[in-house]
Amino acid sequence: MTPRHTGDARRADGRQSGGRITYAVLILLTAGSLFPLVWTAIAASRTNTRLAETPPPFWFGGRLFANLETAWSDGNMGLALLNTTMVAGTITIGTVLFSTIAGFAFAKLRFRFKNVLLMLTIAIMMVPPQLSVVPLFMLVAELKWTNQLQAVILPTLVGAFGVFFMRQYLTEALPTELIEAARVDGASSLRMTWHVVFPAARPAMAVLAMLTFVQAWNDFFWPIIALTQDNPTVQVALTGLGRGYIPDQSVIMAGALLGTLPLLLAFTLFGKQIVGGIMRGAVKG
Numbered sequence: 001m002t003p004r005h006t007g008d009a010r011r012a013d014g015r016q017s018g019g020r021i022t023y024a025v026l027i028l029l030t031a032g033s034l035f036p037l038v039w040t041a042i043a044a045s046r047t048n049t050r051l052a053e054t055p056p057p058f059w060f061g062g063r064l065f066a067n068l069e070t071a072w073s074d075g076n077m078g079l080a081l082l083n084t085t086m087v088a089g090t091i092t093i094g095t096v097l098f099s100t101i102a103g104f105a106f107a108k109l110r111f112r113f114k115n116v117l118l119m120l121t122i123a124i125m126m127v128p129p130q131l132s133v134v135p136l137f138m139l140v141a142e143l144k145w146t147n148q149l150q151a152v153i154l155p156t157l158v159g160a161f162g163v164f165f166m167r168q169y170l171t172e173a174l175p176t177e178l179i180e181a182a183r184v185d186g187a188s189s190l191r192m193t194w195h196v197v198f199p200a201a202r203p204a205m206a207v208l209a210m211l212t213f214v215q216a217w218n219d220f221f222w223p224i225i226a227l228t229q230d231n232p233t234v235q236v237a238l239t240g241l242g243r244g245y246i247p248d249q250s251v252i253m254a255g256a257l258l259g260t261l262p263l264l265l266a267f268t269l270f271g272k273q274i275v276g277g278i279m280r281g282a283v284k285g
Contacts, residue, residue, distance in 0.1 A: 037260065044068065044254035051249050063250065070248075071241060071255035076229065080237035081262065087152050087223075087233060088216035094157040095212045096205050102158070103166025104197045108179055118167070124160040133225065140226060151226040152233070156216065162208055169204040170197070217263060234259035 045064035046057050071077060105111070106118050136155055145151040174197065182192045198205070220235040227233060229240045241248070241255045 037264075040253050040257050040260070043250055044257050046250050048246070048248045048250050064254070067250050067254035068258060071251050071258060074251070075237040075241045075255050076232060077234070077237055077255060077258050080232045080234045081258070083149060083231065084217055084233040084235075084259075085262070087149055088213050090153050091156050091216040092209050092213045094153075095159060095162045096209050098158040099162030099166045099208060100170075100197065100201050100205055101193060102163045103168075103170050104174070104193065104201070106163070106167040107170040108174060108176060118164075121160045121163055125164070129221065133222070136222075137225060146226065147228050147231050149227075149231070152219075152223050155222065156219075159212075162212065165208055166201060166204055170201055173204070174200045213266070214263065 041064070042057060042060055043051055044067050045061040047061070047063060050057055050061065106114065106121075140146055140151045178196055178200075179192065182196050187195070218235065219233075223233045223236050224239060227236050229236065232240070238252065238255050238259065241252045
């Protein structure tokens with residue numbers, strides 16, 4: 001009996017091959033996911049007057065590079081991209097490193113008040129970040145860190161979600177026998193963390209790094225409070241493009257496109273490694 005085209009067909013090498021309906025659904029989902037990015041590029045290539053007309057444009061115009069140049073100069077996008085790369089990269093490295101170490105401690109080590117501290121960590125995730133803005137800004141102002149990148153980096157260098165995420169992963173992925181064997185061999189805590197914990201946590205670390213980098217790159221709420229247009233991140237710089245009696249939407253879209261391209265480049269270059277790490281972790285689990 002020949003396999004149906006609408007279902008899954010098994011290849012000669014044993015792998016599953018999707019049918020026509022599967023591919024059609026995937027194509028539709030992909031098109032829907034890419035539409036906002038394509039529309040941003042279309043709007044960035046038009047004039048503000050054309051965007052205000054009905055119906056809106058559905059194809060590219062001829063002002064893309066002119067609008068990109070305007071957004072680059074008016075929004076100080078060069079400095080903004082550099083600052084955002086530094087902020088997102090530092091936060092990602094710190095979050096992954098500290099969250100893995102803390103998650104390992106909660107998952108495998110024994111110490112006093114362990115369960116209480118874990119409950120407090122979980123409780124922190126339930127507190128809206130808006131509640132901490134006033135005391136946090138008072139602290140930043142007291143330290144004279146306003147309009148400096150450390151005011152954005154240090155408060156988010158480690159998060160409760162990352163600690164809880166790594167704890168949940170290492171509870172199952174890291175055998176207790178492996179830790180005991182390392183201790184019997186005389187490995188120090190630092191050596192055991194480097195040679196045992198980090199290799200076992202690598203797939204989860206890749207996922208956490210991806211989530212943290214995207215969140216830090218797109219963060220708007222706290223940077224707009226702590227920074228100004230003189231030393232902006234990408235999201236802060238975009239607010240400068242929207243000022244004026246009649247904001248130029250095409251220039252704003254061009255700035256948004258400039259701020260999105262580095263993320264797309266990062267996923268294009270490292271997406272295969274990230275997905276591979278996730279799949280290896282799923283197979284091991």
